[in-house]
Amino acid sequence: MHNKTITELAQGLRAKEFSSVELTQHFLNRVNKHADLNAFITVTADLALQAAQLADVRIAKGEAGLLTGIPMAHKDIFCTQDVKTTCGSKMLDNFIAPYNATVVDKLNAVGVVNLGKLNMDEFAMGSSNETSFYGTVKNPWNKNAVAGGSSGGSAAAVAAKLAVCVTGTDTGGSIRQPAAFCGVSGIKPTYGRVSRFGMIAYASSLDQGGSMARSAEDCAILLQSMAGFDAKDSTSVDTPVPDYCVDLNKPLTGLKIGLPKEFFTSDLNADMAATLQTAIEEYKKLGAEFKEVSMPNLKYAIPAYYVIASAECSSNLSRYDGVRFGYRCENPADLNDLYTRSRGEAFGKEVKRRILMGTYALSSGYYDAYYLKAQQVRRLISEDFKNVLSEVDVIFSPVTPTPAFNIGEKTANPIEMYLADIYTIAINLAGLPAISIPAGFINEMPVGLQLIGNYFDEARLLNVAHVYQNTTDWHKQSPT
Amino acid sequence: MTINTEWETVIGLEIHTQLSTKTKIFSGASTTYGAEPNTQACIISLGMPGVLPVLNEDAVRKAVIFGMAIEAEIAAHSVFARKNYFYPDLPKGYQISQFELPIVGKGFLDIEVDGEIKRIGVTRAHLEEDAGKSLHENFHGATGIDLNRAGTPLLEIVSEPDMRSAKEAVAYMRKLHELVRYLGICDGNMQEGSFRCDANVSVRPKGQEEFGTRAEIKNINSFKFVEKAINHEVERQIELIENGGRVVQETRLYDSVKDETRSMRSKEEANDYRYFPDPDLLPVFVSEELKAEIKAALPELPEAKKLRFKTDYKLNDESATILTSSRDLADYFESVVKISGCESAICANWITGELSAALNRADLEIATSPINAERFAGLVARIADDTISGKIGKQVFEFLWDGSESADEIIEKQGLKQITDTGAIEAIIDTILAANEKQAEQYRGGNEKMFGFFVGQVMKAMQGKGNPAEINKILKAKLA
Numbered sequence: 001m002h003n004k005t006i007t008e009l010a011q012g013l014r015a016k017e018f019s020s021v022e023l024t025q026h027f028l029n030r031v032n033k034h035a036d037l038n039a040f041i042t043v044t045a046d047l048a049l050q051a052a053q054l055a056d057v058r059i060a061k062g063e064a065g066l067l068t069g070i071p072m073a074h075k076d077i078f079c080t081q082d083v084k085t086t087c088g089s090k091m092l093d094n095f096i097a098p099y100n101a102t103v104v105d106k107l108n109a110v111g112v113v114n115l116g117k118l119n120m121d122e123f124a125m126g127s128s129n130e131t132s133f134y135g136t137v138k139n140p141w142n143k144n145a146v147a148g149g150s151s152g153g154s155a156a157a158v159a160a161k162l163a164v165c166v167t168g169t170d171t172g173g174s175i176r177q178p179a180a181f182c183g184v185s186g187i188k189p190t191y192g193r194v195s196r197f198g199m200i201a202y203a204s205s206l207d208q209g210g211s212m213a214r215s216a217e218d219c220a221i222l223l224q225s226m227a228g229f230d231a232k233d234s235t236s237v238d239t240p241v242p243d244y245c246v247d248l249n250k251p252l253t254g255l256k257i258g259l260p261k262e263f264f265t266s267d268l269n270a271d272m273a274a275t276l277q278t279a280i281e282e283y284k285k286l287g288a289e290f291k292e293v294s295m296p297n298l299k300y301a302i303p304a305y306y307v308i309a310s311a312e313c314s315s316n317l318s319r320y321d322g323v324r325f326g327y328r329c330e331n332p333a334d335l336n337d338l339y340t341r342s343r344g345e346a347f348g349k350e351v352k353r354r355i356l357m358g359t360y361a362l363s364s365g366y367y368d369a370y371y372l373k374a375q376q377v378r379r380l381i382s383e384d385f386k387n388v389l390s391e392v393d394v395i396f397s398p399v400t401p402t403p404a405f406n407i408g409e410k411t412a413n414p415i416e417m418y419l420a421d422i423y424t425i426a427i428n429l430a431g432l433p434a435i436s437i438p439a440g441f442i443n444e445m446p447v448g449l450q451l452i453g454n455y456f457d458e459a460r461l462l463n464v465a466h467v468y469q470n471t472t473d474w475h476k477q478s479p480t
Numbered sequence: 481m482t483i484n485t486e487w488e489t490v491i492g493l494e495i496h497t498q499l500s501t502k503t504k505i506f507s508g509a510s511t512t513y514g515a516e517p518n519t520q521a522c523i524i525s526l527g528m529p530g531v532l533p534v535l536n537e538d539a540v541r542k543a544v545i546f547g548m549a550i551e552a553e554i555a556a557h558s559v560f561a562r563k564n565y566f567y568p569d570l571p572k573g574y575q576i577s578q579f580e581l582p583i584v585g586k587g588f589l590d591i592e593v594d595g596e597i598k599r600i601g602v603t604r605a606h607l608e609e610d611a612g613k614s615l616h617e618n619f620h621g622a623t624g625i626d627l628n629r630a631g632t633p634l635l636e637i638v639s640e641p642d643m644r645s646a647k648e649a650v651a652y653m654r655k656l657h658e659l660v661r662y663l664g665i666c667d668g669n670m671q672e673g674s675f676r677c678d679a680n681v682s683v684r685p686k687g688q689e690e691f692g693t694r695a696e697i698k699n700i701n702s703f704k705f706v707e708k709a710i711n712h713e714v715e716r717q718i719e720l721i722e723n724g725g726r727v728v729q730e731t732r733l734y735d736s737v738k739d740e741t742r743s744m745r746s747k748e749e750a751n752d753y754r755y756f757p758d759p760d761l762l763p764v765f766v767s768e769e770l771k772a773e774i775k776a777a778l779p780e781l782p783e784a785k786k787l788r789f790k791t792d793y794k795l796n797d798e799s800a801t802i803l804t805s806s807r808d809l810a811d812y813f814e815s816v817v818k819i820s821g822c823e824s825a826i827c828a829n830w831i832t833g834e835l836s837a838a839l840n841r842a843d844l845e846i847a848t849s850p851i852n853a854e855r856f857a858g859l860v861a862r863i864a865d866d867t868i869s870g871k872i873g874k875q876v877f878e879f880l881w882d883g884s885e886s887a888d889e890i891i892e893k894q895g896l897k898q899i900t901d902t903g904a905i906e907a908i909i910d911t912i913l914a915a916n917e918k919q920a921e922q923y924r925g926g927n928e929k930m931f932g933f934f935v936g937q938v939m940k941a942m943q944g945k946g947n948p949a950e951i952n953k954i955l956k957a958k959l960a
Contacts, residue, residue, distance in 0.1 A: 101530060197530065198531070200529045201760075234762055235532075315573070318574055319527045324625075325526075362755075364754070367755075
C-alpha cells in the first residue's frame with residue numbers, strides 16, 4: 001500500500017480495497033519499524049486512527065475528496081491543537097499548542113489523517129537537521145548521511161514511505177534541499193500563497209509552507225488543499241488558487257527555460273553538471289527550449305539572506321522568555337536571570353548564533369550598513385529574476401552543490417554549511433515559487449533539479465515537473 | 481553661570497491616547513477596561529508561537545480623524561515597525577509601533593493662556609500597541625502579569641518643543657484631551673490610563689537659541705501632576721546648573737506623594753530598540769477616497785462650535801465656552817433648545833446653572849445625567865411659558881433628578897402650576913394689604929423696600945405659585 005500514489009490510494013479507498021484505518025495502521029507500523037531514521041518527533045497514533053475512522057465514514061457516504069483518509073504528517077513547525085508542537089527546540093519541548101495552524105485546519109477539513117509531527121532543525125535554522133533538539137534525522141538512502149534541513153524529517157518520512165505526503169516549510173531552501181537529498185519532490189510556493197498563521201516564525205518575510213511527496217502530482221494534490229488567502233495572515237495574498245492538477249500533462253512544446261550562467265560555472269561539481277545536463281537533454285526531447293540568462297546580483301544572495309533572516313529571527317524569537325510558555329530555568333534569582341538562563345539553557349548553538357548576528361545587524365549604528373543594505377540587495381535580486389522571467393517561462397538550476405553530505409561533516413564550519421544553500425536562497429529573497437524533483441544519482445545518493453517560476457505560477461512548475469516525471473523514473477527509485 | 485541668569489523653560493509633550501476601538505489593534509480581543517486579569521488576552525495578545533497580527537481598520541480611521549482635526553498631513557503610506565526590548569508584560573519581546581513612517585505628520589493645536597493664543601506644533605502621531613501590566617502586589621515576592629491591556633490601540637501624539645511653561649503644557653494637554661473626546665476617538669479617562677503624558681523638559685538661559693539637555697518625565701496621568709512635575713523638574717534643573725552641575729539626558733519618574741522627580745535610567749542605560757519594519761504587516765495605505773469620506777464625516781470642532789453658538793444662539797463668551805467644553809454637553813444644549821423651542825439664553829442658563837451644579841455634586845458627566853435632554857427641555861419650556869416660576873422650577877428640577885416623570889406630570893401631581901388668574905391674585909393682594917396697613921403707609925411714604933415685603937407676603941400666601949410679573953403689576957397699581 002505504501003508504494004501507491006495519492007490518486008491510487010483514493011481509488012483503493014473508494015473501491016473498499018482497504019479502509020483508511022487499515023491504511024493508517026499500515027503506515028503507523030512503518031513509522032515504528034523505521035524509528036531509527038528519527039523522522040518523527042511525536043507520533044499521534046490514537047488521534048490518527050480516530051481521524052481514519054471518521055474518514056472511512058466520509059468515504060462511505062461518498063463525501064470524500066482525494067486526500068480524505070490519506071495518512072500524512074506535519075513538520076513540527078505547524079501548531080496542532082492539544083498536541084505537542086516543538087519546532088525542534090528544547091524551548092518548546094513542553095509546549096502543547098492551544099490552536100491549529102491554518103494549514104492544519106484546512107487539511108483536517110478535507111479529512112487527512114495526521115500521523116504526527118516531523119523532525120526539523122531547531123526553529124528551522126539549519127541545512128542538515130543536525131540542530132534539532134531531538135537528534136539528527138538519518139537519510140533513508142544512507143544512514144550515515146544527513147537528510148538535509150530544515151524539513152529533514154519531512155523528506156526522510158516521504159523517502160522511507162512513512163507517510164504518503166507531508167508539509168514542510170522553506171525559508172532558504174528548507175523544502176527543496178532535503179527533497180533533493182532524499183530523492184523526493186517538494187514545492188515552495190510563492191510567498192503569500194500558503195498562510196503562515198500558526199506556522200512558527202523563523203524569518204517572517206521569507207518563510208513559506210509547502211508540500212512534499214514522492215511525485216510532483218502528489219505535491220500538487222496536497223498543495224491544492226493548503227493554498228489560499230487567510231484573513232489571519234496579513235501577508236497572504238488574496239488571489240484565487242487555480243486547479244493545480246488540470247494542466248499537469250500539458251505538453252512542454254515551446255516552453256522557454258532559462259539557465260542562469262552564474263549557476264553553471266566551472267565551480268559546479270562535474271558529476272552534478274553531468275546529471276543536470278542529462279535532465280536538460282530530456283527536457284529538450286520534450287520540446288523545451290533552453291536559453292542562457294544572467295542574474296548578476298545572485299552572488300550577494302547568501303550574505304543578504306543571513307542578515308535579513310537573522311535580523312527577523314532575533315526579533316521573532318524574543319517571545320521565548322520563560323514568562324508565559326515554553327522552557328523556564330529552575331529557581332531564577334531575578335528577572336534577568338530568568339531571561340538569560342531560560343534562553344541560554346533552551347536554545348541551541350545555531351539559534352543563538354543567528355540571534356546574535358541578527359541583533360548585531362539591527363543595532364543602532366549598524367542598521368544602515370547591514371539590514372538596510374541587505375534589503376537593497378534583495379530588491380536587486382528580485383529585479384534580476386523579474387527581468388529573466390520576462391524572457392523565459394521557468395528557470396532551471398541545481399538544488400544543491402553536492403548530494404547529501406555525512407552527518408557531522410559540516411557542523412564545525414557554519415560558513416560552509418551556509419554556502420551549501422547557494423542555489424535555493426535567492427528564490428526566497430525574491431519570494432518566487434520553486435520546485436525540487438529527483439534528477440539522478442551521484443555515488444548512489446539522489447540529487448535533484450530545481451525549477452523556478454514566476455509569482456503564482458505554481459501550476460506551471462508542477463506541470464513542467466510532472467511531464468518530466470512521466471518519462472523518467474528517478475522519482476520512483478526507493479532506498480533499500 | 482551667574483546667579484542672575486534668567487531661565488527659559490522648554491517643554492515638549494508625548495501624549496498616549498488610547499483609541500476607543502471595540503477590539504485590539506492587531507486582534508479581535510475586547511478592549512473593555514476592568515475585566516478579570518488575562519480574560520481578554522487571546523492567543524495573539526499572549527504572543528503565542530505562530531500567531532500573526534492583523535490591523536484593526538478602525539484604529540487607522542481614528543488616527544486619520546485626529547490627523548485631519550489638527551490639519552496634519554496624513555501619510556499615504558505608513559509602516560509598522562518593531563520596537564524590540566524585553567519586559568515581562570511585553571509578550572512578544574517587541575512592541576509593534578511606527579517609527580520612520582508614522583501615519584500622521586506635522587500639524588498644530590492653538591492654545592489660550594492668559595488671554596493669549598499660542599500655536600503649538602505637533603511633530604507627528606503614530607499608531608502602536610499598548611503593553612500589559614505587571615502586578616506587584618499579592619504575589620508574595622513574585623510578579624503577576626495581566627495581558628488584558630496588551631494590544632490595546634494607542635495613538636502617540638508628539639509635540640514640538642514649543643511650550644515655555646508648565647501652564648502652557650497643561651493648556652496644551654487639556655486642549656488635546658478635549659479634542660480627542662470631541663472627535664470620539666478616545667474616552668479620555670485618565671484614571672484608567674486612556675490619556676497619559678510623558679514630558680520632555682529642559683531649561684536654557686533666556687535668549688540662547690540652543691536647547692538645554694532634556695530630561696523625560698514618564699507616565700504622568702493628571703493635569704495637576706503634569707504642572708507640578710514640570711515645575712519641580714524646572715526648579716531642579718536650574719538649581720543644578722546654578723550650583724555648577726550639569727543636566728544629564730535621562731528618564732525620570734514623578735512621585736506625586738513626595739512631589740519630586742527621580743532618575744529612572746540614564747541615556748547610557750537606555751535600550752537600543754533595534755527598530756525595523758514589521759514583516760508580518762503590510763504598509764498602511766490611506767486612499768484619497770477614505771480621506772475624503774472621513775473629512776466629510778468629521779464632527780464640528782470645539783472652536784468652530786463655540787463660534788457658532790455665539791452667533792446662532794447669541795450666547796455670551798462664557799456660556800459658549802462652557803457649553804462647548806464637551807461634545808456631549810453641546811449636543812445636550814442643542815437638543816434642549818430644539819425640543820423646548822425656547823430662547824437659547826434660558827436653556828443655557830438652566831444647563832450651566834442648576835444642571836451643571838447638580839452633576840458636579842453627584843460627580844456625574846452630562847452623558848450619565850439622570851435627566852435627559854427631553855425631560856430637561858420640558859422643564860425649561862414650562863418656565864419659559866410662565867406655567868411655573870423659576871423658583872418653582874428648582875423644585876421641579878429636584879423631582880426630575882430623583883424620579884422618572886416628566887416636568888408636566890410633576891407640576892400637575894404636585895400642584896405647582898403658577899397662578900396667573902389676575903382675579904385670584906387681586907383677592908390675595910387685597911387681603912394682605914388690609915392686614916398690613918402700616919407697611920402700606922410706609923411704602924406710600926417713600927420706603928421703597930416695603931414693596932419687596934409685599935411681594936414676599938403674596939408669594940408666601942400663594943405658596944410660590946403666583947406669577948411674579950402679575951403680582952408686581954397688581955401690587956404697583958394697588959399701592960399707588
